Amino acid sequence: MNNEFIWQGRIDDEDKARGLRWHQVVNLETNTTTDSHCCLLGLACDLGVKENKGRVGAKTGPSAIRSALTNLPYQHNVSLLDKGDVVANECLDSCQQNYATEVSKALEQDCFVIGLGGGHEIAWGSYLGLQHAFNNSDVAQTNPKRIGIINFDAHFDLRLPAPHASSGTPFRQIHQHCTEHSLPFHYACLGIAKTANTLALFDSAAITGTRFLVDEDCSLDKAIPLLTPMLSEIDLLYVTICLDAFSSADAPGVSAPSTLGIEIPFVLQTLRWLAVNQDKLSYQWALTDVAEMNPTYDIDQRTAKLAARLLFEVVNAKFP
Known part of the structure; x- marks a missing residue:
């Protein structure tokens, strides 16, 4: 679907400057020279979900999230740009590489990037894009920026590609990349469901030094003392939110629904805390994505609306 037709909605009669909604301010000119500080970028892909034996349908997730964002009130101190979607082909790796390229371009233009998924295979592309944008120069390779990842998720996603990568392997791939390039692996996962991870995955978490909360x-x-040591050791922060971290009552439209899940207010509070502590702990929150949005199984747009609320809060926290 053309995003131009998604970004349409209600127009209010109130003060024009203060009565705006997202669809009225989002810029769709991908080659614009305007000072767009926040950009949306979709990965329309669920090849990784299929490989991981999950419920397919997340390929249309980015469009569903946009539809839920369109009528939200514009209350942010930032300009918005929608750079469209990287659409899946038949090769997961090339799809992720293409997405990484677009993430890197946006970051190099000083944009805060919001990724719209799609399956959680988006995380490998997001990480590669972040690495390339900040660590590709000769100077950066000598003294690379240290990246930290916070993942709200019921799953560690530390599976070993066997033999192929999937939506369950991105953080194992990131750990392998860090090991091969002598980089520190800083990864925290909040929301782990004991019923969704084998003992082998808990072993992988221990071996890789993964911090987590069940x-x-x-x-x-409990999150603050877990995260603060990691945040004190990094330069760049990447936050990824897997919608299957929430109860299936709140987020039915996902690839692998959760029975218990984490509370929405906990995530909102943590996002705000991460934003206000950037200067104190000396890190830059550069990138966020939302993953596993699967409209095929959504009910009354609950999951899409939750994704939109989370992104609304991210932008508000980053640009108060």
Whole structure:
């Protein structure tokens, strides 16, 4: 679907400057020279979900999230740009590489990037794009920026590609990349469901030094001491939100629904805390994506509306 037709909606009669909605301010000119500080970029792909034996349908996730964003009130101190979607072909790796290229281009233009998924295979592309944007120069390779990842997720996604990559392998791939390039692996996963991860995956978490909280322990009071040491050791922060971290009552439209899930207010509070602590802990929050949006199984747009609310809060937190 052409995004021009998605970004349409209600126009209010109130003060024009203060009564705007997202569809009225989003710029669709991908080659614009305007000062767009926040850009949306979709990965229309669920090849990784299929490979991971999940419920397919996330390929149309980016369009569903845009549709849920379109009528939200524009209350942000930032200009918005929609750079469209990288659409899946028959090769997951090339799709992720193409997405990484677009992420890198946006970051090099000083944009804060919001990724719209699609399956959680988006994470490997996001990481590669972040690495290329900040660590590709000769100077950066000598003293590379340290990347930290916070993942709200019921799953570690530390599976070993066997033999192919999938939506369940991105953070294992990132760990392997870090190992091969002598880079530190800083990864925290909030919302782990004991019923969704084998003992082998908990072993992988221990071996890779993954920090985590299980779903029933997720509160800001417990997240802060878990995250602060990691945040103090990084330069760049990448936050990824897998919608299957939430209860299936809140997020039915995902590839692998959760029974218990984490509370929405916990995620919102953590996102705000991450934004306000950038200067104090000396890191730059550069990139966020939302993954596993599967409209095929959504009910009353619950999952899409949740994704939109999360992104609304991300932009508000980053650009108050």
